[in-house]
Amino acid sequence: MSRSLHDATRNSFPERAERLTRVESEAAVDVLVTAPLLDRRSWRRWWIGVAVATLLTLVFVGAIAMILGKGIGVLGNNTSIVWGYPIANYVWWIGIGNAGTLISSLLLLTHQRWRAAINRFAEAMTLMAVAIAGLFPILHMGRPEYFYWLAPYPNVMHLWPQWRSALVWDFWAILSYLLFSIVFWYTGLIPDLATLRDRTLGRAGQLFYGALSLGWRNSARHWYAYEKYYKAMAALAVPLVCSVHSIVGLDFAAGMMPGWQEPIFPPYFVVGAMFSGFAMVVVLAALVRWGLKLEALVTMNHFDAMAKLMVMGATIMGLSYAAEWFSGWYSGRHADHSLLAFEFVGHYAPMYWAMLFCNVMACQIFWFRWARRNMAVLIVVAILVNIGMWLERILIVWNTLAHAYLPSMWSLFAPTIWDWAVTLGSLGFFALMYLIFVRVFPAISMHEVKQLVHEEVAA
Amino acid sequence: MAQIFSPRATTIAVIVLVALVSVPVVLIAYIYQVHSSPYATHVGIPVAQPIPFSHAHHVGDVGLDCRYCHTGVETSAFAGLPPTSTCMTCHSQLWTNAAMLAPVRESLAKGKPIRWNRVHDLPDYVYFDHSVHIANGVGCSSCHGDVSKMPLTRKVKPLTMGWCLSCHENPAPHLRPQAEIFNPHWKPGPDHEKEGRMLMAHYGIDKDHLTDCSVCHR
Amino acid sequence: MTRVLLACFPHPEALMIAVRRVKEEGAVPVDAFTPHPVDGLAEALGAARTPVRKWMLAGGLLGGFGAYFTEWFSAVIDLPINAGGRPLHSWEVFYLFPFEFGVLMAGIVGAAALLATSGLPRLNHPLFDVQGFERSSQDGFILAVEQPERHPERLRDMLLASEALWVREGKT
Numbered sequence: 036m037s038r039s040l041h042d043a044t045r046n047s048f049p050e051r052a053e054r055l056t057r058v059e060s061e062a063a064v065d066v067l068v069t070a071p072l073l074d075r076r077s078w079r080r081w082w083i084g085v086a087v088a089t090l091l092t093l094v095f096v097g098a099i100a101m102i103l104g105k106g107i108g109v110l111g112n113n114t115s116i117v118w119g120y121p122i123a124n125y126v127w128w129i130g131i132g133n134a135g136t137l138i139s140s141l142l143l144l145t146h147q148r149w150r151a152a153i154n155r156f157a158e159a160m161t162l163m164a165v166a167i168a169g170l171f172p173i174l175h176m177g178r179p180e181y182f183y184w185l186a187p188y189p190n191v192m193h194l195w196p197q198w199r200s201a202l203v204w205d206f207w208a209i210l211s212y213l214l215f216s217i218v219f220w221y222t223g224l225i226p227d228l229a230t231l232r233d234r235t236l237g238r239a240g241q242l243f244y245g246a247l248s249l250g251w252r253n254s255a256r257h258w259y260a261y262e263k264y265y266k267a268m269a270a271l272a273v274p275l276v277c278s279v280h281s282i283v284g285l286d287f288a289a290g291m292m293p294g295w296q297e298p299i300f301p302p303y304f305v306v307g308a309m310f311s312g313f314a315m316v317v318v319l320a321a322l323v324r325w326g327l328k329l330e331a332l333v334t335m336n337h338f339d340a341m342a343k344l345m346v347m348g349a350t351i352m353g354l355s356y357a358a359e360w361f362s363g364w365y366s367g368r369h370a371d372h373s374l375l376a377f378e379f380v381g382h383y384a385p386m387y388w389a390m391l392f393c394n395v396m397a398c399q400i401f402w403f404r405w406a407r408r409n410m411a412v413l414i415v416v417a418i419l420v421n422i423g424m425w426l427e428r429i430l431i432v433w434n435t436l437a438h439a440y441l442p443s444m445w446s447l448f449a450p451t452i453w454d455w456a457v458t459l460g461s462l463g464f465f466a467l468m469y470l471i472f473v474r475v476f477p478a479i480s481m482h483e484v485k486q487l488v489h490e491e492v493a494a
Numbered sequence: 495m496a497q498i499f500s501p502r503a504t505t506i507a508v509i510v511l512v513a514l515v516s517v518p519v520v521l522i523a524y525i526y527q528v529h530s531s532p533y534a535t536h537v538g539i540p541v542a543q544p545i546p547f548s549h550a551h552h553v554g555d556v557g558l559d560c561r562y563c564h565t566g567v568e569t570s571a572f573a574g575l576p577p578t579s580t581c582m583t584c585h586s587q588l589w590t591n592a593a594m595l596a597p598v599r600e601s602l603a604k605g606k607p608i609r610w611n612r613v614h615d616l617p618d619y620v621y622f623d624h625s626v627h628i629a630n631g632v633g634c635s636s637c638h639g640d641v642s643k644m645p646l647t648r649k650v651k652p653l654t655m656g657w658c659l660s661c662h663e664n665p666a667p668h669l670r671p672q673a674e675i676f677n678p679h680w681k682p683g684p685d686h687e688k689e690g691r692m693l694m695a696h697y698g699i700d701k702d703h704l705t706d707c708s709v710c711h712r
Numbered sequence: 713m714t715r716v717l718l719a720c721f722p723h724p725e726a727l728m729i730a731v732r733r734v735k736e737e738g739a740v741p742v743d744a745f746t747p748h749p750v751d752g753l754a755e756a757l758g759a760a761r762t763p764v765r766k767w768m769l770a771g772g773l774l775g776g777f778g779a780y781f782t783e784w785f786s787a788v789i790d791l792p793i794n795a796g797g798r799p800l801h802s803w804e805v806f807y808l809f810p811f812e813f814g815v816l817m818a819g820i821v822g823a824a825a826l827l828a829t830s831g832l833p834r835l836n837h838p839l840f841d842v843q844g845f846e847r848s849s850q851d852g853f854i855l856a857v858e859q860p861e862r863h864p865e866r867l868r869d870m871l872l873a874s875e876a877l878w879v880r881e882g883k884t
Contacts, residue, residue: 061747062851187782188522191530193656195786199795204808211816218819222826226849230747232498233846245498249507249833252840253848255744257830259754260762264826267765268819271772275815282808486748489724499835507833515820705793 056152057331059492061485064332068227068477068484069234071327078474080326085470091463098456102174110457111450112175116436120454121175123429124461126283127311128168129209130304130424133276134312135161136216139223140272143265148490149340151483152332155227156323156473157316158220163468164315165216167461169209172202174457182206201286208282215275219268225251226261226482280305287431293370294378294435297362303355307424310348310394314420317341317413319469323478332479335408342398342407345420349398356391370440377438378430382447386426387434393423535654540646541613544597547647553678554642560634560676567634571623575610578602613647614638621712630697631669632661635678642678662704666690669697713883716742716856717867718842719876724750726875727853731756733874739867740858742884745839745848764825771821776814780806838883845882852877856884 058064071077101109112119135157142150173182185206187196196203228248235241251257284304287295317338324333363371378387397419400406407413433448472478532538552558561567566574578601585595601608614637616622628634635641639650651657661668667682667690674680683689694701703709721727727744731753734741741757744750754760787793788800827833839845848854859881860867868879 060851065850187786189526191535191652191654191656193654193659193791195791197793197795198783198787198809199798199802199805204805204812207809207812211812215816215819218823222823226748230849233849241498245835246503246507249827250499250504250835250837251832251849252834252837252845253745253747254830255746255750255753255757256759257832258746258749259760260764260826260830262749263762264764264768264822267768268822271768271815271818275812278808278811482748489748497836497840501836503835504833507835511827511833515824705791 056484056488056491057334058484058488061488064479064481064485064488065230065234067329067332068327068479068481069231072231072474072477073235073240081470081474085467088463088467088470091460092467093460094456095460095464098453098460099170099174101453102457103179107175107177109451109453110175111448111454113446113448115439115444115446116433116448118175118432118436119448120429120450120458121171122286123425123432124458125168125171125175126304126428126431127425128164128171128461128465129212129279129283130308130311130428131315131421132161132164132168132212132216132312133280133305133308134316135159135164136212136219136272136276137309137312138316139219140269140276143269144273147340148487149337151487152334152479153316153320153337154483155220155223155476155480156319156478158216158223159469159472159476159478160312160315160319162213162216162220163465163472165209165213166468167465169213170461172205172209201282201289204282205286208279212275212279215272219272222261222268223265223480224476225249226253227477227480229253230481231477277305280308283308287435292435292439293368293374294359294363295431297359299355299358299362303352303358306348306351306355307427310345310352311421311424313341313344313348314417314424317345317417318421321410321414323473327473327478329479332484338410338413339404339407342401342413345416346398346401349395349420353395356395374434374438378434381434381438383430383433383437387430390423390426390430393419394427397423530652530654535649535652537649537652540648541611543611543647544608545594546645548645549641549647550643550645560678567624568628569625571621571625573624578608613649614653616653620710622710628675630699631672631675631693632665633670633675633677633680635680636661636668636670640678658710659705662709663701665699665701665704666694669693669699713838714742715859716882716884717859717864717871717879718839718845718882719855719857719871719874719879720844720847721853721855721874721876722851724753724853727855728753728756730855730871730874730876733870734855734857734867737867737870739860741855742858743856745845745852745854745856747848747850747852750853763829764822767825768818768822771825772814772818775817775821776810779810779813783809842880842882844878844880856882 058067110119110121135154138150138157139154142154173179176182184190184194185196185203225248228244229251232241232244232248235244281301281304284300284302288297288300290296320333320337320341324330360375363375378384397416400412400416406416437447438445528534553560563576563580564573565576566572578598581598582602585598589595597608627637637651637653641647667686669690670677670680670682671689671693719730721730724746727746727750731741731744735756743759744753744757746753783806784801787802787806792800844852845854855871857867857871871879
């Protein structure tokens with residue numbers, strides 16, 4: 036019976052622009068979301084994905100073992116360009132995390148109802164991206180075993196963290212963001228885990244989802260407290276996520292280097308993070324909807340909305356770059372002028388131009404409605420944006436450090452195989468965690484979508 | 495729908511949730527305790543030596559001065575360990591056949607120094623200087639304890655950075671007059687607070703820069 | 713432990729009407745169990761209050777001020793270090809850690825308060841014994857009414873007349 040209802044809900048209703056979903060009943064939402072989880076047969080593509088992701092994860096683990104075992108000398112970092120890939124990857128991954136929180140909190144507070152179908156898997160993306168981001172600052176340390184010295188605790192050295200250091204801000208930003216996101220995500224998941232508990236037939240599944248749902252029984256009293264709590268969490272998450280990315284921006288802006296010491300960095304990093312995060316959400320949404328057959332819940336209307344946000348992001352990124360160039364020129368300092376020239380025509384200029392194309396130009400196609408509703412265009416542009424944003428981060432590190440005040444310090448960066456292994460491996464690790472998430476947990480927030488469907492059907 | 499769990503499961507769930515928060519806290523507190531305990535600092539644990547040398551006998555019973563063996567303590571960073579010939583100033587005459595002293599005689603015969611095991615070993619990134627402490631009113635026993643009561647030599651202070659800083663931040667209570675530097679039994683007197691202030695002036699100690707990083711780390 | 717009648721309704725509107733009718737009849741609606749939050753339901757049941765936000769505020773303020781105190785105590789009192797001539801009490805950057813930590817504590821305390829005030833985790837509950845209760849997490853809107861001492865069958869009939877799919881006995 037569930038199969039036929041499944042097929043019926045998938046194809047029977049045409050997509051309408053004024054409706055966000057193509058589902059006509061609340062029961063159908065449960066069927067659509069839980070059917071793949073409760074069905075053991077249709078997971079062949081998933082296993083292929085897991086195999087590939089596991090291989091890349093092994094590369095990641097190997098690279099980390101190499102870096103921790105042999106030291107950071109195995110990376111391309113040198114005495115001038117001391118940051119290299121780990122910091123670029125850190126900024127890139129934490130930027131990816133941004134969008135999940137914004138979708139689940141900012142869009143909730145501003146009553147953007149389309150968020151309901153995508154917030155769960157976007158939040159999961161946040162968790163995993165932030166967890167990976169947190170690894171990279173540790174990996175780029177000379178003595179990674181002492182990373183916990185950044186926390187204030189009674190110690191036999193009678194020392195305290197240097198609170199004026201961007202490294203300490205980073206530590207707390209990442210830690211708070213990660214733990215807060217876990218709590219936010221898990222509490223959002225509890226009612227859906229209860230639904231799964233009640234739909235599972237096997238004893239093991241009942242025990243698993245039953246224990247994780249903590250005995251949630253959908254009481255009106257609990258729902259009331261839950262909604263108050265959830266909205267308050269959303270209201271806290273928005274300033275938290277902005278502060279986290281501002282602090283990442285301050286890592287650079289608080290350093291007195293040409294090209295870094297600019298007050299625009301914190302807001303520019305927040306927008307850049309949102310931009311790359313939304314691009315990643317587009318890619319994941321396309322994959323989740325294809326893999327779990329959720330076309331009825333995640334519709335082209337969702338992609339349309341995200342594409343609009345991306346074109347806004349791209350435009351603001353363009354303005355931010357322009358502001359950077361302007362303040363570099365207006366400063367009148369030789370070092371800044373020289374750095375600007377190095378960016379546009381120096382050794383890394385091809386990458387810089389590619390970055391400008393990916394981050395500013397590519398998204399402009401989304402001014403056209405057909406492009407916002409064409410899956411191929413969406414995915415290609417989203418991947419271009421993610422590449423562009425990674426280029427931006429590596430170039431922030433490379434350009435400034437390769438071309439700082441002292442010409443005697445000018446040098447270039449040659450990435451080693453371990454740089455690439457840890458970078459590509461982190462993508463595999465992300466994919467593996469994400470695949471496990473979609474296999475075990477409902478990828479879509481059922482109780483929120485049910486509410487949405489109820490409102491839409493009633494309207 | 496049938497019950498999935500027994501009532502006992504509820505209790506277990508509460509315990510697990512509480513443990514999720516409390517176990518890390520307790521674990522951190524435990525690790526801290528281990529780090530400051532003798533297990534990590536080796537305070538009070540005698541170190542095995544090739545010869546069971548007794549400070550209690552040589553300092554307490556015989557009354558040797560610290561500088562009789564540790565000759566460099568007033569002039570150099572390292573207090574110095576005595577060469578075998580210093581031992582032989584007495585032991586060429588006394589206990590010449592004692593089995594316990596066989597390694598000393600062997601050392602003299604072969605011209606190879608005795609390999610003592612370090613009791614007080616600071617990390618290499620700490621530039622500790624004995625002479626500056628001796629010259630500024632810090633007595634031996636402030637850090638090494640009353641060795642005249644130690645049959646086997648052991649640490650009495652943890653030598654952690656926090657312990658160093660506890661004196662560098664407020665040296666006055668630990669200072670003593672020049673005549674008392676090598677007195678292993680010295681204890682601060684009842685009005686030592688006033689004396690400490692006078693000694694600070696006497697030795698010309700500038701407290702403001704005693705906790706600068708570069709004082710100990712170069 | 714209250715003996716209740718549980719009535720399952722197909723949609724939230726029917727549930728809301730039933731709550732009103734039950735109250736008009738003089739019976740006491742104890743609780744309701746719905747797959748998603750229903751606007752005005754908690755208010756109709758007289759259960760529209762929760763201390764969760766107060767706990768969040770308390771946790772956030774305590775975390776934030778605790779963190780600031782840690783910074784001030786460590787940088788001004790316990791280990792005053794001259795870092796490039798900056799003031800010991802550099803409040804201009806000292807708010808960053810308290811902000812992050814305060815938000816984190818508000819979230820953690822809020823989640824703990826949500827669970828504690830809801831009596832969760834509660835893996836075993838008499839309601840789970842009721843046949844059909846599992847619909848409440850899917851598509852059933854279940855109302856729990858205190859079983860009256862006299863004429864429980866009148867209440868049962870009234871609930872069935874208000875579109876209830878089924879009415880069963882249970883305990884909360």
